[in-house]
Amino acid sequence: MELKDIAFLNLRRRKAKAAFILAGLMIGVTTVVALVTLFQSVSEDISHKMEKYGANILVVPKTENLALSYGGISLGGISLETKQLSEADVDRIRTIPTAQNLAAIGPMVLGAVNVNGKSVMLAGVDFSTSRLLKPWWEFGETLPENGQLVVGAIAAEILNAQVGSEIQLGVHSVTVAKVLGKTGSQDDQIIFIDTKTAQSILGKPGAVSLVEVAAHCTDCPIEELIAEISAALPGAEVMAIKQVVQGRMKAMNQFQEFLYGISLIVVLVGCLVVLVTMMSSVRERTTEIGIFRAIGFRRSLIMKIILYEAALISTLAGILGYAAGITSSLVALPFFTGGEGAPLYLDPMLAGGAIAASLVLGLLSSVYPAVIASRMDPNEALRTI
Amino acid sequence: MITIEAKNLSKQYGTGDAAVMAVRDMSLKTLPGEFLSIMGESGSGKSTLLAMLGALNTPTSGSYMVDDMDVYGLSADQRADFRREFLGFVFQSFHLVPYLTVEENVMLPLVATTKSKKEKQLLAEAALEKVGLQGKGGRLPNQISGGEAERVAIARAVVNEPPILMADEPTGNLDSETSEEIMGLFTELNEQGITIIMVTHSHECARYAKRIVKVSDGLIVTDSAIEKVA
Numbered sequence: 001m002e003l004k005d006i007a008f009l010n011l012r013r014r015k016a017k018a019a020f021i022l023a024g025l026m027i028g029v030t031t032v033v034a035l036v037t038l039f040q041s042v043s044e045d046i047s048h049k050m051e052k053y054g055a056n057i058l059v060v061p062k063t064e065n066l067a068l069s070y071g072g073i074s075l076g077g078i079s080l081e082t083k084q085l086s087e088a089d090v091d092r093i094r095t096i097p098t099a100q101n102l103a104a105i106g107p108m109v110l111g112a113v114n115v116n117g118k119s120v121m122l123a124g125v126d127f128s129t130s131r132l133l134k135p136w137w138e139f140g141e142t143l144p145e146n147g148q149l150v151v152g153a154i155a156a157e158i159l160n161a162q163v164g165s166e167i168q169l170g171v172h173s174v175t176v177a178k179v180l181g182k183t184g185s186q187d188d189q190i191i192f193i194d195t196k197t198a199q200s201i202l203g204k205p206g207a208v209s210l211v212e213v214a215a216h217c218t219d220c221p222i223e224e225l226i227a228e229i230s231a232a233l234p235g236a237e238v239m240a241i242k243q244v245v246q247g248r249m250k251a252m253n254q255f256q257e258f259l260y261g262i263s264l265i266v267v268l269v270g271c272l273v274v275l276v277t278m279m280s281s282v283r284e285r286t287t288e289i290g291i292f293r294a295i296g297f298r299r300s301l302i303m304k305i306i307l308y309e310a311a312l313i314s315t316l317a318g319i320l321g322y323a324a325g326i327t328s329s330l331v332a333l334p335f336f337t338g339g340e341g342a343p344l345y346l347d348p349m350l351a352g353g354a355i356a357a358s359l360v361l362g363l364l365s366s367v368y369p370a371v372i373a374s375r376m377d378p379n380e381a382l383r384t385i
Numbered sequence: 386m387i388t389i390e391a392k393n394l395s396k397q398y399g400t401g402d403a404a405v406m407a408v409r410d411m412s413l414k415t416l417p418g419e420f421l422s423i424m425g426e427s428g429s430g431k432s433t434l435l436a437m438l439g440a441l442n443t444p445t446s447g448s449y450m451v452d453d454m455d456v457y458g459l460s461a462d463q464r465a466d467f468r469r470e471f472l473g474f475v476f477q478s479f480h481l482v483p484y485l486t487v488e489e490n491v492m493l494p495l496v497a498t499t500k501s502k503k504e505k506q507l508l509a510e511a512a513l514e515k516v517g518l519q520g521k522g523g524r525l526p527n528q529i530s531g532g533e534a535e536r537v538a539i540a541r542a543v544v545n546e547p548p549i550l551m552a553d554e555p556t557g558n559l560d561s562e563t564s565e566e567i568m569g570l571f572t573e574l575n576e577q578g579i580t581i582i583m584v585t586h587s588h589e590c591a592r593y594a595k596r597i598v599k600v601s602d603g604l605i606v607t608d609s610a611i612e613k614v615a
Contacts, residue, residue, distance in 0.1 A: 001492045001505060006485070013484035291480045294441060295494045295541070296469020298462045379441040 024273025033325025124198020314362025318355030386417030422594030473542030488522030
């Protein structure tokens with residue numbers, strides 16, 4: 001017979017107490033696992049959804065001028081900006097260390113053109129990235145071909161443009177492939193064409209006015225991406241589209257802090273349950289511990305028995321708690337993701353972490369009862385009968 | 386073979402007005418292989434004396450030597466080792482661990498040793514055979530009689546082959562017939578060379594000893610050898 005046999009047999013005998021300790025720890029582990037898994041799954045889901053909302057990083061040439069527009073109202077329609085980025089700069093963005101986090105890179109060249117005597121802004125864009133960068137354009141199966149025009153809703157009204165109509169841009173005659181629906185954004189007043197044609201029309205070969213970037217936000221912080229792009233393009237100003245990114249990050253951080261706070265409270269309660277139940281168990285076993293001490297068990301052996309018991313229950317609580325946590329997450333996830341069947345994020349590290357944390361917390365909560373048990377005076381313990 | 390020598394042992398419980406002298410200035414020496422019975426009324430100090438001789442209760446004053454070892458000069462862990470190697474205990478209430486089988490109870494003193502599982506099992510079986518309980522090792526304490534429980538307690542006390550056996554009212558909870566059997570067992574163990582120190586208030590049991598020490602009010606009042614009739 002070994003010490004662990006004594007621990008195991010005692011647990012088997014005191015089933016109710018063992019079950020109580022198990023439940024206390026298991027509830028803690030289940031809660032933490034469920035909350036962490038839910039948070040990770042919901043984060044993944046939100047991240048995927050946010051990508052559908054377009055670009056979240058904007059790269060523009062560095063400027064010392066202040067903007068002359070506010071809320072869509074421009075003062076005089078003048079532009080003092082002369083600096084440009086180049087297509088080589090766009091290629092440099094693709095080589096940053098965490099380029100795998102970039103979902104889409106959309107260079108844009110901007111300039112004013114005259115259509116039927118009216119000044120209008122022409123944007124040269126890469127239509128192939130527009131599904132990620134401008135998902136609200138709703139291109140469907142087919143994208144506009146090179147040389148075809150996409151017209152914003154207000155611009156179409158003013159220019160009297162319809163799908164299929166021909167528009168003369170300088171020496172180029174282009175066909176309208178699509179009229180965009182109203183978005184409430186600047187897009188409504190702009191006409192779009194592929195980058196090469198725009199550069200040709202605007203007389204800016206190889207030039208890029210700005211670059212829109214959509215980053216996966218699972219692997220944010222976005223600040224890291226910004227820093228890397230800034231390092232790759234020292235002549236550019238790299239900005240997060242703050243309302244989207246910061247709002248997203250802040251909401252997620254607050255959610256995370258809330259979950260961790262809840263987890264901490266539940267885990268502390270679990271530890272308290274272990275401590276109180278172990279103390280009660282030690283007091284119940286005064287005579288038994290007295291016998292052990294009388295027949296020659298050192299204090300350390302008494303401690304080991306108590307800690308073995310704690311280790312056995314805690315490990316079991318970790319395993320069962322992890323399983324229960326994952327099951328709970330599976331059940332709860334649809335409620336957090338609007339019933340859209342988001343996939344459950346399974347982190348193998350969480351399984352190991354849950355068992356290890358349960359073991360450590362169970363042992364830590366049992367150290368005091370174990371010390372009390374080991375310090376029992378055998379003579380006093382045996383006199384209690 | 387072990388010699389036990391207690392000199393001027395005293396034990397006081399409490400302090401000030403509440404102080405009680407349970408044992409006063411007791412001196413006692415046992416020779417190897419002795420069977421000593423300590424007798425006295427309830428509260429006379431006999432159990433306190435036994436606890437001090439069993440390295441379980443630190444005396445307020447006096448010295449306690451086993452061979453050349455100053456028992457109360459040892460640390461708590463060293464005293465635990467001393468109890469495991471030198472002493473076997475038989476308690477009045479048997480004090481068997483209820484969730485361990487008879488054999489596991491007997492094996493308890495071996496848990497802290499480096500013996501293999503098989504060795505421990507063989508020693509436990511041998512101890513159970515010695516007390517006449519062979520074949521009952523798989524039972525739980527609540528599945529055996531009082532007399533058998535006492536035998537299990539004795540088997541547990543001797544499984545480690547200690548040179549000294551201490552017994553506190555070993556027949557206190559047993560009928561006269563079973564008491565006689567138990568005392569016969571003690572006599573056998575003593576004949577094998579084990580020194581036995583037994584606390585009892587039963588004259589029937591005391592007559593099995595070779596020497597009787599009577600205590601009263603914390604003092605030794607008589608210390609006499611018993612003439613055995615052949």
